[in-house]
Amino acid sequence: MIFFSHMDQLPFHIQEPSFQLPNNLTVSILKNKNALPFHQGLAAYCPTPLISLGALAKAIGLGAIYIKDESYRFDLNAFKGLGASFAIGQLLEKKPEIEIFCTATDGNHGRAVAWAAKAAGKKSVVFVPADTSLNRIKAIEKEGATVVQLNKNYDDTCAHAERISKINQWELVQDTAWKGYEEIPADIMAGYLTHFKELEDSLHGVARPDVDLVFLQVGVGSWAASAAFYYLQRYGKESPLLITVEPDGSAGFFDSLKNGERVSPESSSHTIMGGLSCGIPSLSGWEMLKNAVTAAIRIPDEEAKRAMRQLYVPLGNDQRVISGESGAAGLAGLLTILQDPAYAGIKEQLQIGPQTRILLFNTEGNTDEESFEQIIS
Ligand SMILES: Cc1ncc(COP(=O)(O)O)c(C=O)c1O
Structure with a gap:
């Protein structure tokens, strides 16, 4: 059962999405272009690893946590x-x-x-x-x-x-679209689809996905929207629930969802999650995400730091993941929902429990080494 949160100050917003793909140029480009063979033709191409954080999942009462580690992408340390x-x-x-x-x-x-x-x-x-x-x-x-x-x-x-x-x-x-500038951002989003295709063999059953919740960090929203396209196109209403995560200091998609229209972030302050520090959401990103997302949350910078440390110093036999501030935002969102009383209620509303399987993306590694060292130490 999904309820709706309309209290203005809540750091999360829940809605029942339509799961409809918009009828626009972006969607027709995403349907028609397959970037995977192009990427496979690049000398630096190698699929990035999918890591299972079993000990962490057990410790926080979940069925499974998977994290796709984009710090290995093309020696660029990020999925971009x-x-x-x-x-x-x-x-x-x-x-x-x-x-x-x-x-x-x-x-x-x-x-x-x-x-x-x-x-x-x-x-x-x-x-x-x-x-x-x-x-x-x-x-x-x-x-x-x-x-x-x-x-x-x-x-x-x-x-x-x-x-x-x-x-x-x-x-x-x-990498962000506005009226009249949609084709190149759509090609960029088509490129992002490669890493969802890489996941096909490991995490996707034929009729249903093998994960229940996917956490997606949002800057302008193009990347999260490419994930949304992937799931809506493949599973429609059977899609896993998608949850967006943004910094408190720059939550343009969160504010837009709350207002029901695309707006610039209501508050705009410095955030250590540099990759997520953007303004108004991408036009095509917004059109896709508003139909696809079940919950949008915003989190303080401290949570990103905590998640970076958690990934760097893993529990039990879990593998170490080197994650930057924006890269760790997905895990930060998950931990915040489970542990911070300000988010009380969302766990129950999304029915997160011991069977729940989570997919996260480490969208960047230590892209700013100095800041990484400071946070980790
Ligand atoms: C590491 C990282 N994660 C996530 C994002 C979010 O992508 P988008 O701006 O398409 O929402 C960015 C954007 O620059 C990024 O650098």
Whole structure:
């Protein structure tokens, strides 16, 4: 039985989703493009591991916890290369004359665009917002990009990248969609689908998935929306329940779901979960997620730190997972729901118990080593 929470201050919001795929360009692109063979053709390609955290599941009273570890993706330490490489590949098939790719990013996507552009023998210009850490900037520069830091927030940095790309005739490869800019973000989402396809052999029965709840961390929502597409297309109303996790300081999807329309985050403060520090949700991400998500939660930074430590110092025979702040957000969401009284009720409403099987994604490893060391030590 699902109830509805409408009390404004709650850090979670529960709804009964329609499980309907929207009828839009993004969905038709996701249905028609298969990025897996493209990725399999890349020299650096290798499916990332799926790790079972059996001891942790037992200790916190669950049936199973699986975590797909994207810290092994393409030596990039994050899943983002799946999207950028496929989108750039698609663009170059149509327009091989492109010389410079441009994007705005708070870290991982920019690094991925720089990496994919370099692999194709092209240049890249990456704009980053004011609060992007020096270590993340250096990681993007290492992939050959020209990085320009602006004294702006994420949304304004995206608008700047769009404007400058138009003026200079650079190709904008942005991982968030707005009206009139949907095709490239959809190609990026099609690229993300590869890691759900990698999971097919291990976690998906023919008629029903072998997991009950999937925790999805949200920045602009493109990645979570690609997961939502995967499950809705495959299982419809039999999909596992999808739960989104965002930082308190930047919860644009949470606020949008609560308001029933796409809005910028109501509060916007610094968060250590840099990859999730975004503005208004992606248009196509929002259209997909609002139909697919059963619960949206927002969590404090401290919970991400706790989850990073939990993954780094595992229980029993569980394998160590190296996780960055945004990477650990899925586990942080799970632990918060189970242990923090402010989230009381959600566990019962979602019927989480000793049989429940959970799927998490470690979407990044230690992408900022200095911050990682500080948190772990
Ligand atoms: C590590 C990490 N996890 C999750 C996300 C969320 O992806 P999206 O912005 O598509 O919601 C990002 C985005 O940059 C990220 O870097």
